[in-house]
Structure formats: structure tokens, C-alpha cells
Amino acid sequence: MLLVYIIVMDEQINASNAGYPAPSSGHNTPEMSVSDISNALKKTVEQTFSHVRVRGELSKVTLAKSGHLYTSLKDENAVLDAICWRGTVARLSVKAEEGLEVICTGRLTTYPGRSNYQLIIESMELAGEGALLKMLEDRKKKLAAEGLFDPARKKPLPFLPTRIGIVTSPTGAVIRDILHRINDRFPVPVYLWPVMVQGQGAAQQVAAAIRGFNDLPAGFDTPDLLIVARGGGSLEDLMPFNEESVVRAIAESRIPVISAIGHETDVTLADFAADMRAPTPTGAAEMAVPVRRDWLFTVGEYGLRMGRRLDVLVGRRHDRIGELSTSLSRFPRSLDMRQQRYDYAASNLSAAFAAYIQRKDTSVTRVAGRLLSPAAMVHKAAARLQAASLDHAFRDSLRGRMIGLKGLSGGLKRPDAIIRNKARELGKSYENFMRRKDYLFDPKIKTLHSYERILETLSFKNVLKRGYSVVRGAEGTLITSSAAAQRQNRLHIEFADGQATAIPDLHNQSKE
Numbered sequence: 411m412l413l414v415y416i417i418v419m420d421e422q423i424n425a426s427n428a429g430y431p432a433p434s435s436g437h438n439t440p441e442m443s444v445s446d447i448s449n450a451l452k453k454t455v456e457q458t459f460s461h462v463r464v465r466g467e468l469s470k471v472t473l474a475k476s477g478h479l480y481t482s483l484k485d486e487n488a489v490l491d492a493i494c495w496r497g498t499v500a501r502l503s504v505k506a507e508e509g510l511e512v513i514c515t516g517r518l519t520t521y522p523g524r525s526n527y528q529l530i531i532e533s534m535e536l537a538g539e540g541a542l543l544k545m546l547e548d549r550k551k552k553l554a555a556e557g558l559f560d561p562a563r564k565k566p567l568p569f570l571p572t573r574i575g576i577v578t579s580p581t582g583a584v585i586r587d588i589l590h591r592i593n594d595r596f597p598v599p600v601y602l603w604p605v606m607v608q609g610q611g612a613a614q615q616v617a618a619a620i621r622g623f624n625d626l627p628a629g630f631d632t633p634d635l636l637i638v639a640r641g642g643g644s645l646e647d648l649m650p651f652n653e654e655s656v657v658r659a660i661a662e663s664r665i666p667v668i669s670a671i672g673h674e675t676d677v678t679l680a681d682f683a684a685d686m687r688a689p690t691p692t693g694a695a696e697m698a699v700p701v702r703r704d705w706l707f708t709v710g711e712y713g714l715r716m717g718r719r720l721d722v723l724v725g726r727r728h729d730r731i732g733e734l735s736t737s738l739s740r741f742p743r744s745l746d747m748r749q750q751r752y753d754y755a756a757s758n759l760s761a762a763f764a765a766y767i768q769r770k771d772t773s774v775t776r777v778a779g780r781l782l783s784p785a786a787m788v789h790k791a792a793a794r795l796q797a798a799s800l801d802h803a804f805r806d807s808l809r810g811r812m813i814g815l816k817g818l819s820g821g822l823k824r825p826d827a828i829i830r831n832k833a834r835e836l837g838k839s840y841e842n843f844m845r846r847k848d849y850l851f852d853p854k855i856k857t858l859h860s861y862e863r864i865l866e867t868l869s870f871k872n873v874l875k876r877g878y879s880v881v882r883g884a885e886g887t888l889i890t891s892s893a894a895a896q897r898q899n900r901l902h903i904e905f906a907d908g909q910a911t912a913i914p915d916l917h918n919q920s921k922e
């Protein structure tokens with residue numbers, strides 16, 4: 411608790427000098443209004459504590475819509491209200507967060523409207539490296555939980571970028587080292603976006619540069635790769651690259667980003683968000699481009715190997731063409747042999763086909779001799795159908811009626827009467843069946859007779875009745891020509907009414 415002591419000197423008691431009202435009768439202490447004493451207290455506090463550095467833990471951090479920052483500094487025994495005006499908030503090197511231990515520089519003043527005092531913050535810094543590391547660890551966990559450090563979202567670097575964008579200070583050894591190494595390895599166009607790399611406003615400039623490269627308007631050559639770099643320094647010097655604005659700008663970049671901040675042992679939150687971390691700015695240049703001389707040598711070696719391979723392939727193709735040319739010269743002779751085989755097969759085709767037809771005709775004739783005539787087959791089938799139909803129908807009907815009568819007779823008082831009734835019904839059913847049998851079977855019989863007439867018309871027996879005959883050899887072979895008949899010792903001639911045997915006239919054949 412800040413204590414303010416007010417000392418009143420004797421000469422200050424004089425109302426004319428102090429400007430206070432004259433003391434009332436009986437009292438030597440002047441009367442003061444509330445505003446008078448509040449203004450006197452404000453003047454004393456501001457004169458006594460016009461420049462102070464206060465260390466404490468931030469509490470109740472509130473950023474008003476007006477842009478002013480309202481907070482409190484506390485320790486284990488006291489609490490001090492504090493306020494940072496809007497213009498100063500933007501210049502603070504540390505982002506005010508709940509629970510952060512800081513050292514605030516500013517001045518004390520009072521607020522008469524509430525009879526309290528407060529610290530007007532003009533600058534803010536972290537209170538010691540331990541507090542800074544704790545703040546960075548908490549921020550790292552928060553950003554990691556949002557997925558900004560997820561390896562799955564990291565983009566691969568281009569093998570050979572056509573343009574490289576660099577975000578760093580335009581002065582100093584960093585930009586010179588990067589340019590020298592790129593020019594030495596593989597010269598490509600480089601675009602520099604100059605920024606501050608430490609101090610107030612550095613984080614805002616770095617974040618704006620990264621977003622600026624990503625949002626270049628049409629007509630400008632957008633880089634294929636970005637390098638965010640600065641030299642070594644203390645943890646406080648590297649703080650701009652631990653700010654959320656820089657980390658989010660790197661994570662949102664559509665262009666792959668290499669972070670090259672500080673020395674190899676220096677690690678910032680920007681390194682976790684970048685697509686690739688380089689140990690030094692020079693190392694970033696080595697990651698960005700390959701060595702031109704090495705690739706020229708490699709490409710030359712590939713060219714030599716390709717030429718040797720092409721010579722081998724051309725030689726093989728030349729040999730193959732020679733083989734095909736030799737085979738092509740022998741093709742006419744091969745074609746003649748195939749033509750000869752074709753002519754031989756064509757000449758034998760007619761004789762082989764005639765022999766095949768003769769064998770099939772002999773088989774048909776042999777089978778036909780064993781078959782019944784069509785009329786006999788039709789009559790036999792009709793008789794079998796009629797007999798089977800009548801017999802089976804009557805027996806099935808009678809069997810069914812008898813079974814039904816036996817079942818009914820067991821439960822009737824006068825089975826003889828029931829049997830007589832069923833017998834009469836059975837007789838009527840038989841009469842109905844006999845009347846309907848012609849209706850049922852006559853169409854089928856007529857159909858069979860029509861088939862019989864068709865078969866009879868097509869039968870070769872009718873042809874024999876018109877004066878023709880069938881001549882067969884001794885083995886039953888069908889004779890269709892006189893030459894074939896002359897070669898037989900005996901002929902069997904079939905007429906419409908029987909068969910006869912004849913002997914060929916071999917004497918006339920010999921005269922011919």
C-alpha cells in the first residue's frame with residue numbers, strides 16, 4: 411500500500427498565501443473543500459512519483475473498446491491499479507497477459523472521482539528470464555493446441571525456386587551472408603522486404619512482410635520461397651519472433667517459409683510454425699537452392715549415360731531390322747509352299763465331301779429299315795393312348811369312390827343305404843364319363859390321324875407305288891448311278907410290293 415505524507419509548513423497556513431479560506435473563529439486549521447484536498451493530493455503524488463518502475467504480476471487485464479488497457483499490478487501484500495493509454499499500448503514490447511510478471515515504467519496519479527491512485531504505464535518489460543520463459547511456454551502450448559505447429563500442415567520446399575523472398579533487416583551481416591551463399595550456389599532472383607528485427611514494432615513489420623509477399627497483386631512476381639532471418643541475440647532481442655502475430659503469419663503463408671533466426675541454439679516460436687528451420691541464415695540459403703556446379707556435373711553424366719544407352723538401343727534395332735529383312739526375302743518361297751498346300755486341300759475337298767455324304771446316307775438308310783411305317787406307328791400310339799386313358803381314368807375314379815364310401819360307412823347308422831346311393835352316383839359318373847370320352851379323346855385321335863396322313867404322304871413308299879424303286883448293293887449300300895451298279899456283284903431292288911435280286915450285266919460293261 412502506497413502511503414502519502416502531506417507536510418504543512420507554518421507559512422502555508424496563511425490563507426492569503428495558500429489561497430485557502432480564512433480559519434473560522436476558534437480554530438487555527440483552514441477549511442478545505444473536497445476538490446481542494448483532492449487536487450492538492452494529486453499534485454503531491456504526481457510531483458513525488460513522476461517516474462517510477464514497479465514490478466508485479468498482471469491481474470484483471472482488460473482491453474477496452476476505446477483501445478485503453480486497464481489492469482492491476484499485485485504482489486503478495488498489495489494491489490496497484492494501472493492504465494495504459496491507447497497510443498502507448500501499440501508500442502509495448504510485451505503483450506499484457508493475465509499472470510505475467512512484468513516491470514512497468516511510468517508515473518503515479520490519482521483519480522479524484524473515486525479517491526484512488528493508479529499507475530500510468532509508459533513501457534512494460536518482462537521481470538526476469540524465468541518469467542519470459544514461462545510466458546513463452548504457455549504461448550507455445552496455446553498455439554500448438556490450435557494446430558499451428560502440426561507437421562501435417564507443413565509444405566515441402568521447392569527443389570529449385572525461381573524467386574526467393576527474404577524478410578530481414580536491410581543492414582547487417584545477415585542479408586549479405588544469404589545473398590553471398592545463394593549467388594555462390596545457384597544464382598536466382600532475390601526480393602528483400604526490409605523490416606526491423608528487434609524492438610518495438612518489429613513483430614508487426616515482420617508479420618506484415620510475410621503477408622505482403624503472399625498478397626502481391628497481379629503483375630508482380632510472387633516468390634516460390636520465403637526466408638525469415640535475423641542474427642543472434644539475447645532472448646529479449648529475439649522476442650519479436652515469439653509474438654503471436656508473426657507465428658500466425660508464418661502458419662497462414664501459402665508460400666513455404668524457412669526460419670533462420672539467431673544461432674543454432676536459439677529457438678523461437680516462429681521456428682515451430684515454419685515449414686523448415688535453418689540453424690543459421692547461411693544454412694537457410696543452403697536449404698533454399700542446390701549447388702549449381704554439382705547439378706551441371708550430374709546432368710552431364712546423365713547425358714553421357716543416355717548417349718551410350720541410345721547407341722546400344724540403336725545397334726540392337728539395326729540388327730533386328732537386318733534379321734527382319736532376311737526373313738522378308740524368304741517370304742515369297744514360304745508363300746509358294748502354303749499356296750501348294752492350299753491347292754492340294756482344295757482338290758481333295760470335293761471327293762472327301764462326297765464320301766462323307768455317302769457315309770451319312772448309308773447310316774440313314776440302315777436306321778430307316780429298322781423303323782416302323784408311319785401309319786403303323788400312329789395306329790399303335792392311338793390304341794395305346796385310348797386304352798390307357800379309359801382304363802386309368804375308370805380305375806382311378808372307382809378307387810376314389812370306394813375309399814370315400816369306406817370312410818363314410820364307418821360313421822353312419824345305415825351304411826347299406828349310403829352305399830346304394832354312392833353306387834347310383836358312381837353309375838351316373840361312369841355314364842357321364844362314357845358320354846364325354848368321345849369329346850375328350852376324339853380331337854387327339856383326329857390329330858394323330860392327320861399326322862399319319864402327312865407321314866404317309868412324305869413316305870418314300872408312296873414314291874415306289876408310282877413306279878420307282880430303290881437299288882442297294884450287297885451290303886445294303888444305296889446305288890445312285892449305273893457306274894456304281896456295274897461295280898456290284900449283286901443288286902437288291904425294292905418295289906412297292908416287295909423286293910427282287912438282280913445281277914449286273916458285266917459283259918456289256920466290258921464292251922464299253
